[in-house]
Amino acid sequence: MSAISLKVNGRTYDLDVDPETPLLYVLTDDLALRGPKFGCGLGQCGACAVIIEGEAIRSCITPVSTAAGFQITTLEGLGSPENPHPIQKAFIDQQVFQCGTCSSGIIMTAKAFLDQNPKATKGEIEQALDSVICRCFVQYRAMNAISQYQGGLA
Amino acid sequence: MTSNKTIQPTYTTDALDALEKAGLSRRTFLKGTGAMIVGFSTVSAAGLLSPGEAAAAGAPLQGSTDRRDQLDSWIAILHDGTILAYAGKSELGTGMFTVQSQLVAEYLEVPLSRVKLTICDTALCPDQGTTSGSQSHPTNFNHRNRSLMTAAATAFHELKNLAAAKFGVTVDDLVVVNGVIIVKNDATKNVTYGELVGGKVFNLQLDSSIKIKGPKEWKILGTSVPRYDIPDIVTGRLEYARDVRVPGMVYGQVVRPPRVDAKVVSVDESSVADIPGLVKVVVKNSFVGVVAEKRYQAIRASERLKVEWTQGLHLPNQATFYDWMLQQPRTNSRVADSLDVDEKLASAAKVIQATYLYPYNMHGSLGASAAVADVKENSATVWSPTQSVYGAQRSTLAVLLGIPQENIRVIWRMGSGCYGLNGADAVSFDAALLSQAVGRPVMVQLTRKDEMAWENYGTPYVHKNQLGLDAAGNIIAWDSESWTAGKGSRPSGGSPYNVVTGNLAGFEVPAFNPSTGPGNISTSTGNGSNHVPSYIAFVKANGRAYIGTVTSERITTHGIRSPFWTGPLRSPNRLQNTFAHECVIDEAAAYAKVDPVEYRLRHIIDDDPLTGVTNAGNSGVSGTRMKDCIKLAAEKFGWEHRASPKAGNPKTGVVTGQAMAACLYEGHNGYCAVAAEVEVNQDTGVVNILRMAIASDSGPVSNPNGIANQNEGGALQGMSRALGEEVTWDHEKITSIDWITYPTWKFSNGVPDISNHQINRTDGQPAKGSGEVSISVMAAVLANGIFDATGVRIREGHFSPAKVLAALKAS
Numbered sequence: 008m009s010a011i012s013l014k015v016n017g018r019t020y021d022l023d024v025d026p027e028t029p030l031l032y033v034l035t036d037d038l039a040l041r042g043p044k045f046g047c048g049l050g051q052c053g054a055c056a057v058i059i060e061g062e063a064i065r066s067c068i069t070p071v072s073t074a075a076g077f078q079i080t081t082l083e084g085l086g087s088p089e090n091p092h093p094i095q096k097a098f099i100d101q102q103v104f105q106c107g108t109c110s111s112g113i114i115m116t117a118k119a120f121l122d123q124n125p126k127a128t129k130g131e132i133e134q135a136l137d138s139v140i141c142r143c144f145v146q147y148r149a150m151n152a153i154s155q156y157q158g159g160l161a
Numbered sequence: 162m163t164s165n166k167t168i169q170p171t172y173t174t175d176a177l178d179a180l181e182k183a184g185l186s187r188r189t190f191l192k193g194t195g196a197m198i199v200g201f202s203t204v205s206a207a208g209l210l211s212p213g214e215a216a217a218a219g220a221p222l223q224g225s226t227d228r229r230d231q232l233d234s235w236i237a238i239l240h241d242g243t244i245l246a247y248a249g250k251s252e253l254g255t256g257m258f259t260v261q262s263q264l265v266a267e268y269l270e271v272p273l274s275r276v277k278l279t280i281c282d283t284a285l286c287p288d289q290g291t292t293s294g295s296q297s298h299p300t301n302f303n304h305r306n307r308s309l310m311t312a313a314a315t316a317f318h319e320l321k322n323l324a325a326a327k328f329g330v331t332v333d334d335l336v337v338v339n340g341v342i343i344v345k346n347d348a349t350k351n352v353t354y355g356e357l358v359g360g361k362v363f364n365l366q367l368d369s370s371i372k373i374k375g376p377k378e379w380k381i382l383g384t385s386v387p388r389y390d391i392p393d394i395v396t397g398r399l400e401y402a403r404d405v406r407v408p409g410m411v412y413g414q415v416v417r418p419p420r421v422d423a424k425v426v427s428v429d430e431s432s433v434a435d436i437p438g439l440v441k442v443v444v445k446n447s448f449v450g451v452v453a454e455k456r457y458q459a460i461r462a463s464e465r466l467k468v469e470w471t472q473g474l475h476l477p478n479q480a481t482f483y484d485w486m487l488q489q490p491r492t493n494s495r496v497a498d499s500l501d502v503d504e505k506l507a508s509a510a511k512v513i514q515a516t517y518l519y520p521y522n523m524h525g526s527l528g529a530s531a532a533v534a535d536v537k538e539n540s541a542t543v544w545s546p547t548q549s550v551y552g553a554q555r556s557t558l559a560v561l562l563g564i565p566q567e568n569i570r571v572i573w574r575m576g577s578g579c580y581g582l583n584g585a586d587a588v589s590f591d592a593a594l595l596s597q598a599v600g601r602p603v604m605v606q607l608t609r610k611d612e613m614a615w616e617n618y619g620t621p622y623v624h625k626n627q628l629g630l631d632a633a634g635n636i637i638a639w640d641s642e643s644w645t646a647g648k649g650s651r652p653s654g655g656s657p658y659n660v661v662t663g664n665l666a667g668f669e670v671p672a673f674n675p676s677t678g679p680g681n682i683s684t685s686t687g688n689g690s691n692h693v694p695s696y697i698a699f700v701k702a703n704g705r706a707y708i709g710t711v712t713s714e715r716i717t718t719h720g721i722r723s724p725f726w727t728g729p730l731r732s733p734n735r736l737q738n739t740f741a742h743e744c745v746i747d748e749a750a751a752y753a754k755v756d757p758v759e760y761r762l763r764h765i766i767d768d769d770p771l772t773g774v775t776n777a778g779n780s781g782v783s784g785t786r787m788k789d790c791i792k793l794a795a796e797k798f799g800w801e802h803r804a805s806p807k808a809g810n811p812k813t814g815v816v817t818g819q820a821m822a823a824c825l826y827e828g829h830n831g832y833c834a835v836a837a838e839v840e841v842n843q844d845t846g847v848v849n850i851l852r853m854a855i856a857s858d859s860g861p862v863s864n865p866n867g868i869a870n871q872n873e874g875g876a877l878q879g880m881s882r883a884l885g886e887e888v889t890w891d892h893e894k895i896t897s898i899d900w901i902t903y904p905t906w907k908f909s910n911g912v913p914d915i916s917n918h919q920i921n922r923t924d925g926q927p928a929k930g931s932g933e934v935s936i937s938v939m940a941a942v943l944a945n946g947i948f949d950a951t952g953v954r955i956r957e958g959h960f961s962p963a964k965v966l967a968a969l970k971a972s
């Protein structure tokens with residue numbers, strides 16, 4: 008165990024954890040966050056995605072120690088049901104999800120990509136989401152929501 | 162599927178002990194599952210309302226008999242007019258929570274915001290069986306005993322009666338506006354629901370004879386009310402089963418066998434003794450798990466624990482698996498036989514013979530299954546993403562844990578989309594066994610590998626078809642024989658062996674019981690597995706039971722024992738059967754050089770144009786509705802009316818074709834047709850759908866956007882399964898254990914354009930299923946599209962680039 012300071016959704020948490028613990032478990036178990044989810048633990052699916060310093064990263068394969076000191080954002084930190092972030096609002100408007108297990112994967116990855124590439128084409132967005140999986144297969148609606156969000160960036 | 166219900170299961174002594182403790186003598190239990198089920202289908206001992214709600218409502222707690230016919234089991238009205246509703250159909254990501262709330266608001270004439278629905282908690286909610294098989298709509302949206310619709314209608318009727326009596330008028334003198342009952346010609350006379358019955362019990366039976374409004378008068382149902390849970394999902398607020406936290410909770414991980422059917426020889430606990438936070442190593446027969454204070458400690462312990470296992474089963478060679486299936490001891494079932502098929506085939510101008518193959522698929526839920534259990538000395542609470550809180554969980558947990566079922570509370574919590582029997586039930590048992598062993602609440606989330614290697618897969622199929630055509634190319638005889646493999650299923654009524662955990666814990670799977678003779682011809686007109694193609698008449702004692710023109714028919718099915726666990730996977734059997742039928746009819750159309758849409762239509766009988774009476778006997782199944790879906794999908798797609806394959810496509814490079822497939826889901830439960838443009842890269846073997854039109858008819862549409870989401874997701878999921886999903890194995894173990902070894906269709910394959918067209922039947926047709934209709938046709942859509950584009954017919958699912966390339970080369 009060792010003392011680690013994590014900055015999550017604008018707050019700083021001082022924790023005593025095994026530094027090798029995947030960031031995901033610290034977020035869900037120690038901080039009781041529900042946005043990032045355990046899908047594969049192998050970096051293959053995106054269910055655990057969080058944004059660190061503008062990049063969508065996979066918290067299931069990121070040791071908590073390497074995330075210390077950086078700004079970490081989960082779905083909770085983007086917005087709230089009352090005041091959703093524009094990309095969250097787009098996903099509500101388009102009624103995208105079924106079970107929602109892929110919500111962090113799709114929303115965080117799309118946001119990080121579009122914020123850096125606001126003019127990306129449909130094909131480029133699909134490529135950026137290459138290793139983001141949804142098994143309820145809401146990809147058609149997700150693309151509609153992403154393009155709604157992209158429209159607002161212009 | 163195999164039918165082994167009559168076989169007496171064998172149990173280990175542990176399992177038998179557990180049975181005794183659950184209050185079931187061995188003899189009673191072995192009589193079969195019927196005896197178990199009677200005791201379990203009850204509203205729980207905890208009663209209608211939770212203690213808090215009961216106090217708020219001033220209502221007494223309800224007894225423990227079967228009270229599903231009692232209004233108070235479904236609906237309670239509080240003083241402030243809040244409607245508490247309780248239902249037994251869960252939210253699997255399909256929007257059922259929202260649409261069931263719409264239903265209650267609609268039939269009680271209150272704003273949606275006043276309805277507080279609770280679903281699938283055995284302490285509170287009526288037992289409505291399993292949430293599966295596209296049965297939620299038919300169950301709760303038809304006015305009959307024990308439906309939510311009837312409960313709301315009965316309450317509404319009673320409220321009006323009470324108000325009429327109060328004001329000394331007749332119910333016709335009353336209007337109801339937003340939960341206030343008003344005397345029409347004297348608005349000063351009015352009363353709210355809360356004032357009338359707030360806090361009181363109704364003490365009434367559900368009454369399905371009450372006349373209720375039809376879908377034409379719906380104001381809340383029939384509209385696209387947004388789902389309640391989506392704002393919480395997108396902002397990370399929704400509590401899933403994996404988010405449940407109980408004071409004192411610790412984390413468990415299971416250690417599954419390294420090979421199929423391997424059993425524990427020994428466990429070396431000292432191998433993990435130094436892991437910090439370790440609470441316990443748990444071994445029960447071949448069920449092995451570890452519990453630790455923190456999740457990561459439990460994961461480490463599970464990886465490091467030294468267990469010696471027996472070798473297990475030598476698995477059949479996957480390369481020749483379909484041949485192996487044909488050689489196994491089997492059950493025989495004669496679904497239909499007009500006894501003239503051989504004769505008709507012999508006299509046919511042409512016989513088309515085709516064998517279709519479909520592999521094991523997995524549910525492959527994105528989230529690894531998770532559950533929390535808190536098992537005490539003689540009681541238990543389990544938070545589970547199960548599809549069946551009563552049957553699969555409560556009654557089975559009683560047997561597994563040796564705790565009387567009335568002391569077990571199962572509370573449904575959202576899980577990852579399951580599409581059937583994924584790891585949800587197994588992991589709930591895992592958590593319960595570990596919690597019982599350590600005496601503390603335990604959360605378990607499976608690893609990706611444990612989820613994939615041990616779930617109950619969708620069944621493989623070998624499907625032989627012979628179609629006899631007359632000189633005009635029309636079908637005059639249809640012979641269909643299929644083989645499938647099964648082992649286990651959804652646990653229910655105390656059959657823990659149906660999933661891996663129960664089996665490892667000591668409950669043996671009953672021996673397989675092959676048939677001794679060919680079996681009698683079935684008298685049933687049911688087509689729940691879609692063994693019967695839409696295009697045959699399915700002649701039974703009382704006439705035709707189906708919509709097809711073909712009266713010379715023979716449908717035979719066989720079941721064999723699967724080496725792997727199997728269970729319901731979205732559109733179980735129906736998808737595999739539809740694949741074979743909807744491909745072979747395309748083969749016949751191509752032989753006859755007739756447009757595949759026109760060819761389908763000419764083999765379906767219209768309802769009587771004057772009376773509207775269907776030509777499918779008493780089954781209520783309508784040929785016209787099936788035809789309407791096919792025509793609508795073709796029209797919206799912009800179908801080119803011509804024979805297949807498309808003329809003039811080159812033999813290399815990228816080509817496109819059009820495809821159609823249709824199905825009457827479960828023989829009666831929802832109509833669907835999909836037309837699609839399929840692209841084939843003949844150099845790489847990559848297949849894609851560029852665009853598709855889906856037409857569906859599920860009776861009255863309760864929430865158009867919700868059904869559209871089901872149709873779209875089902876279509877893409879069916880496409881993913883057909884384009885490359887196949888469970889693989891070597892000589893001893895499953896090798897599909899992650900998203901590399903079990904590839905799924907992704908964004909980067911290119912998201913097709915989808916147009917969705919629902920035929921809304923507001924004319925009194927019953928509500929039908931919609932969760933599994935579109936997925937059923939997609940494998941056939943792809944095979945037919947590949948044929949139209951390339952002229953090559955692929956009869957073995959799936960259509961991965963390697964297989965498509967091989968087929969193109971072989972042609």
Ligand code: FES
Pocket residue numbers: 044045046047048049050051052053054055056065066067068
């Ligand atoms: S859970 Fe992290 S990528 Fe799958």
Ligand code: FES
Pocket residue numbers: 104105106107108109110140141142143144145254527577578
């Ligand atoms: S909505 Fe269920 S995995 Fe995407």
